[in-house]
Amino acid sequence: MTVHQFLSSAGRAGIGLATGVLAGALLAATAPTAGAATAAGVAPGPAAPRAEEAALRQALADIVAAGGSTAALAQVRDGGRTLWRGAAGTADLATHAPVRADGYFRIGSITKTFVATVVLQLVGEGRLRLDDTVEHLLPGTVPGGAGITLRQLLDHTSGIPDYTEDPRFELKDEADILRWVDTGRWTTYRPRELVDVATAHPALFPPGTGWSYSNTNYLLAGMAVERVTGHGWEEEVRRRIVLPLGLTGTSFPRTSPFVPAPHAHGYFSLSGGPVDVTLRNPSGASAAGSGISTAADLDRFLAALLGGRLLRPAELAEMQRTVEVRPGVGYGLGLQRMDSPCGPLFGHTGSVEGYQAALVGTQDGGRQVALSYNPFDRSKGAEQQRAVLGLLVKALCPSAPTGGAAPNG
Template identity: 60%
Template sequence: MTTTTAYPGMHRRRARGLVGRAAVVALASTGLLGTLAPAALAAGPATTAAPHRAVAPSTVAEPAALESALRAVVEEGGSSAVQAEVREDGHPVWRGAAGVADLATGAPVPNGARFRIGSVTKTFAATVVLQLVGEQRLRLDDPIERYLPGLVPNGGAITVRQLLNHTSGIYNFTDDPRFSTEGETALQHWLTVGRWTTYRPQAVVHIATAQPPYAAPGEKWKYSNTNYVLIGMIIERVTGHTWTEEVDRRIIRPLDLRGTSMPTTSPIVPGPHAHGYIQRASGQAADVTIENPSAFGPAGAGISTTTDLTRFNAALLSGKLLRPAELAEMKKQVPAENGSTYGLGLVRYPTACGEFWGLTGGIAGYGTVLMGDAAGRRQVAISLNPLHVSEATSRTFQTLIDTTTCGSATGQTAGVPGL
């Protein structure tokens, strides 16, 4: 099932590539994401096109090309569902969805479907921190010991900045076996026990600090979700409110992001949504839509829509949420992995149509890509419900990113760090 909508004002931009296969691998290789094995899709509902709902002629990668790129991600078996939106100058210019919301019923993906955004939550949390910096309520180079005394070994040598850009060296709690879905035994335990467990932030930090650090603070980049759990705790210490309350007060309500929420323990995805799945050894897809996200917090618990995410990205990069000095700090990159870089909850993606800024994210059953140009004028948000990562599915996802971002598909890539 494919539905697309084109809007007035769309124009062509030629591309020579974007994030490509690295993004697909990243979306399926970190923590609870796992590398998802092949799964059979309901061929009829997933591949039969619905009537095209073009509102007006388009000149941004023709709607037919956008629709084809979207549908290919599903038809190749890479995802049970995929959604995408392109926004320009404050207005959506194209929106589409393909696949099915539920493999059991074959129901189509509903309009405005919500989804778990995984690590894109980090950009929301980082924005709050940078706002607090602008208010002179904390400093990026303050030691975390100042805000969380005694919680993290060597906390006097680890800075807030190092948490935000993943150079703290602190162990990634999602690498702990209790969060694994690799192998049938681990997956079954997580399905029956792990995904229902409520974790307090302190408990998550204790899981991480029970393991030796990856490196000395500032020595190297190493992705760790623990960093952002600590960021949430620092936000609460500085403001007297939870990180969710601050994100709601500072970002969600001012931008009127009606489909966005930052749950603490609620396991459901509220409102219309597509189900998320993990492949079992038997070949069956396990429905993992319902999950207590308390362990992830500001590292990955968020829920949103493509419309809300593009609006958020536009507001961030156009300077509506941060002053120039704080936005510049957020954009400062450190070397990450595979030639990529990482900022303060924000990554730079070189493209043929200029630099794009955003983040990828993933949690069991869901993957997200959000990026926009440096001026905050053009944004792309993609949500997929991954089933299988292969060379073929990677190529289809590369084509979708190229086509939505710059207007054509060329397959050039740039590295994407972990989620």
């Protein structure tokens, strides 16, 4: 199993089990599981109606109380204003410090949405084309790259294996995990090195004939941005998205292991007790998942993206054209689509050691929810999923009927 699978039954970064269950639960308007914990919510500006705020506060608390997370924080944005934000749980098991709703966290694969946005901006400028081949953009990098397009990288139809599934990243037991904690998490990787790990394995399928989530695709997309612009993908995201939108809490570190304060810590629950895994070298994720942000910044980013402020209509439409992954769930160009009672929802999920996150909003960019939580008790995977889904349903479809059980993913 991978370190992500060890941490949580919700699965690896991307459109895994948690996303499939999310879509089903949104279709069923699942109610959150009851819990005893409380969350501290604050709402600058006009607040949510009292009943809605109470439901959101309870749903967030359930992620900690029923879902076995050490911490959770979330923010709901509607019509350009903060409707509600809150936090629950403990930020640091050593000091018992409370979680802050304005805290920083690792966003994992939500990074992909930032990278895809930059790629599509370059497409709109005529500097890239979605039918450009990998061989044209990055000669000699991928076997069979002449038959793989930029679009197929962005929507995961390339057939290129995921480097994170290589046996060298596999953690078979607790001893392997402890070795990763002691040494592995500090390793610096180059994107090309990780691409070579992936392409040492045979292709999963001929390009364009299947779908398989692969972090390798976004390493290549980041390399293509650098090839075209002469700047690292991180600098292009900063210049094109972070600075124009005033995302003061968002960064994409290359090798720095730190998360800015305040933040909730991430942990592994091992036989000897909790192990803090907050610090890690992010180069092993790079353009596939190295980002750090806040709930406020993520909501602002998704509102601007889906509201048409970052892409021209043609490129935004391409981003939202999805490959059907399972009923009610599709994957576009760095965006996941999830059907719901309030129409199609778009966003992305993310997972890295100690942190899981979700960013989802309505198609018109009117309403968004950003959530970060820190899974800990692996025996509560199903309860955690129900609690997370309860929060997202309450945030995005507040008028939908509640009740019933979450369908299986």
